[in-house]
Amino acid sequence: MPRLPHPLSDQSFAWLQAYFEQASGIRLRPEKKMLVISRLQKRLEARRLPGFDAYCALLRDPAEEAERQKMLDALTTHETYFFREPRQHEHFAQTALPGFKRKPVKVWSAACSSGEETWSLAMQLAEHFGLHGWELTGSDISTQVLEHAARGLYPLERLQNMPERTLHRWCRKGLERYHGQFLIAPALRQRVRFQQHNLLEPASALGEFDVVFLRNVLIYFDAPRRSRILAHVVACLQPGGYLYLGESETLTALPAGMQQTGTAVFRRTQPTK
Ligand SMILES: C[S@@+](CC[C@H](N)C(=O)[O-])C[C@H]1O[C@@H](n2cnc3c(N)ncnc32)[C@H](O)[C@@H]1O
Incomplete structure (x- = not known):
């Protein structure tokens, strides 16, 4: 009972x-x-x-x-999917990545939950650059989801949005005790770091980034905290770098030095420092 x-x-x-x-x-x-x-x-x-x-x-x-x-x-609420909000992943692969000439291209999946967003980005980076020339960090406040993310093991039902070609290249079907699950390919798992980070703290210790995905997390905060998080994120974004928010998230005021270039896609135009 x-x-x-x-x-x-x-x-x-x-x-x-x-x-x-x-x-x-x-x-x-x-x-x-x-x-x-x-x-x-x-x-x-x-x-x-x-x-x-x-x-x-x-x-x-x-x-x-x-x-x-x-x-x-x-x-904390951890809902997430592979290739969530596909238009943004398309923008990332087709507009953002081809524009970066300096290597490595550094990407941060902030508030990455159990890693579906981070691995989707890893797959896109590997398809564009191969296994070198990029760095990817996934972070979250919850250590439990970060452990799941780093393991890279998911139930097969999670594959829904994954493009077929990507799936065959970067996912391994689980056998025996992993039956009904799939594992992110080891070559990708070695390329990504996961780290605990509270978005309300400055992000300088994580490094500087060309792209930040900060999706479906600002909605949980009040306006002053949203501004504080954005200021920390913008401070570690390189000029010309892209910031992606969740498609249903709107900003009442654009942070200084940021320009909107698409649906929930922003670009850093000049240093704010
Ligand atoms: C709904 S998930 C979003 C996952 C992914 N970005 C996506 O769009 O699919 C929100 C995540 O934000 C994390 N989070 C909540 N507060 C946070 C904070 N102060 N700092 C860092 N992460 C936080 C939660 O642990 C959760 O995993």
Whole structure:
């Protein structure tokens, strides 16, 4: 019999809201309370706790860093697909990549979730340049999705949007215990680095980039935090570099030195520094 969800008191919900906002920059609105209960239920069961008050007390323990990370992993939304928003991938391959003369071309898949976006970009980079002449970084705040991304192992159903030729070249069908799954080709897996990064922090430690994909993540932040994230991203974008946002995301004000060149595609025109 499935267990009934534990009730979440207003006080514990307020504490979780404040902790999550401070750690991720995302404010959980009151209507998200049921979502919080359902996403954290497994953590309570895993830690054999009687309820949310006990879970919040546990999270306050300085020795529980790993549990705080698991809470963050559970509360962030990780929906993603291979070749999501295909028009942008087309723009990347047909307009952005051919314009770069200096090598290596450096690409950042920011908020990459479980890696589908990053591997889609790796496949496009490898088809354009071969296995050299490019660098690709995937980052996210959640270590759980980053581990999944680096493993490069996905259920076969995830292949839906993948162009046939790309699939045959860069994916390996799983056998025996990997039946029903596919693995990103080892030659690509060696070429990509995954790293934890909070977008609210400056990105200078990650390096400078010719292209940044920052898709379907700004929607989770309020306006001041969106501006802060954009400022960090633009600061590490090379002049002439491209920034891709999610197609449904709009900017109320363009960051200084950026020009819109397509649907949710922006180009850095001059240094902001
Ligand atoms: C909906 S997914 C987007 C995945 C991919 N970019 C795409 O468009 O398919 C949003 C990701 O943003 C990450 N995220 C949320 N807050 C973040 C933060 N402050 N810093 C970095 N990543 C964050 C989440 O962990 C999640 O994996």
